[in-house]
Amino acid sequence: MTADTRIHADQVDAATNELDKKRKTRLNKLQKRLRREVGQAIEAFNMIEAGDKVMVCLSGGKDSYAMLDILLNLQKSAPVDFELVAVNLDQKQPGFPEHVLPEYLASIGVPYHIVERDTYSIVKEVVPEGKTTCALCSRLRRGTLYGFADEIGANKIALGHHRDDILETFFLNMFYGGKLKSMPPKLVSDDGKNMVIRPLAYAREKDIAEYAELKQFPIIPCNLCGSQENLQRQVIKEMLQGWDKTNPGRIETMFRALCNVVPSHLADTALFDFKSLQLGFPHGIADPAALAGFRAESDEESSSGNGGVQTMERIDILSL
Template identity: 65%
Template sequence: MTMTASARKQEFENHKLAKRLRRQVGQAIADFGMIEEGDKVMVCLSGGKDSHTLLDILLQLKARAPVEFELVAVNLDQKQPGFPEEVLPAYLRALGVDFTILEQDTYSVVQRVVPEGKTQCSLCSRLRRGALYTHAVEQGFTKIALGHHRDDLAATFLMNLFFHAKLASMPPKLLSDDGRHVVIRPLAYCRESDIARYAEQRGFPIIPCNLCGSQPNLQRKQAERLLAEWDRATPGRVDQIVRALGDVRPSQLADRSLFDFHALGRRSQAALPDTHAWLAGEPTARDEEEGVPVPIRSTTTQADDGLSILSG
């Protein structure tokens, strides 16, 4: 049967999307040294579109990779009510992929410990991470691959900025706090919208999260909505945020542990007065009224420009 022009165009677009995702994943792996010769990679497969895409793209890259490495899909069955436990095993067997299904009733723990109406994601995430880390040690995995994408990195950055007063995000490559695990995020350069289209095209058996993902008013949901609004109003803004994560300039921030501001423009080697010395003088009228010292604030053009950008 002859393919119609519309079908040919769709096939071309599908091919282009798959090629773009492979290129972005390959670029992230190369940029951050995510996978090396002899690695045993645990691909955490939740059943969502992101982890399905992660496994699919890694399998494609593995076939032509410049190094030999092993992939094993691992799913954690958290015993959520209605979880379709046969879906992923059947899918993975059909693919011919090595896999393990872990079983741990974290659902009951979360339901018991977290008060009704409170956010369950944090505890759920910690329990899930603990189970996966333990399995990684037992099975000798050298890397743990997660399905976080570009939009996740941007949303985490905004969450840390707005709710936790720090500049931090999800790094594409991470050493766990105990130093025993290397976590990688090969989808770090991939847009969520591209992943959603790709998952639909590939017909992955998607398993929705009905525990954490269904809760409203989460900090992450707020950040995601803000990013979506920005991207609609100014396409490319999310890309700019993620690019900024790779262009950090300590001398233009205010973290004294990253940049020696005391040494900047220093004209003498004499010891500088400390905070107590600067605040030990006569209090101003406003100091006495409010009971606190009033900091001196710079009003340079650079600061004004920064404020105008943030308020725009």
């Protein structure tokens, strides 16, 4: 090796080491942020309690990989004992790499199940060519996962929806469904048998995407619905991303709004008793008990950071 070759090799090594150092620094920063946000969501909504068996649903996408990774990280230092079991629904999509998830889950030592259900054939048979498949696919997937949670005795079902998903769903329901409705961070199923939690509710999609890239998760693309063009959700996503670029902070403000609802200033008569409002009483409410629970000064109660999520002085599940 000549002197010039040796110098060049040393320069390459130095540059590689510098890039690796920056990557590790960025990864640690993102992990701390996601860990904090997941911990805050768990604390705020009492998502995980002592003795819980949490079924972590994995699709093979960036969100569910990140959710499992952060939950495993929190599990090590949490003040309460809870169990995590990873579950993937193999929907028998053509070309689905069945080996990827089992190999990954075995490598990190987490208990897991692969549930095989040919929902793909059902969706393709029922949904006309050219129509979006998401609605039927999600219903079939949800029903299968709910049933399997009962089989393995899991009392919580963790889904990888993040803050952006929650906002997108809100606008989808408002624009196309005529409802002010979104994905709550915690939900009991219609039949009362299953409790769904969304630990990534406070996390930003762009942070999750970068974290997944840095962690080099073995991402599996969805060939059934992910490749469909002109989905209503994709239109909403692009709208929000545009707002985020042109108006930094708007996404945080909108999420803060979802956490600070004032029913008396909307128009849902089932949610607020407008008919009984009377002059001579604060806010027109004659019943002191009703007044006690009325959030008339919601602006004062909101706080900054995490899109308006209240920051706790002490969050037990985090041992930072």
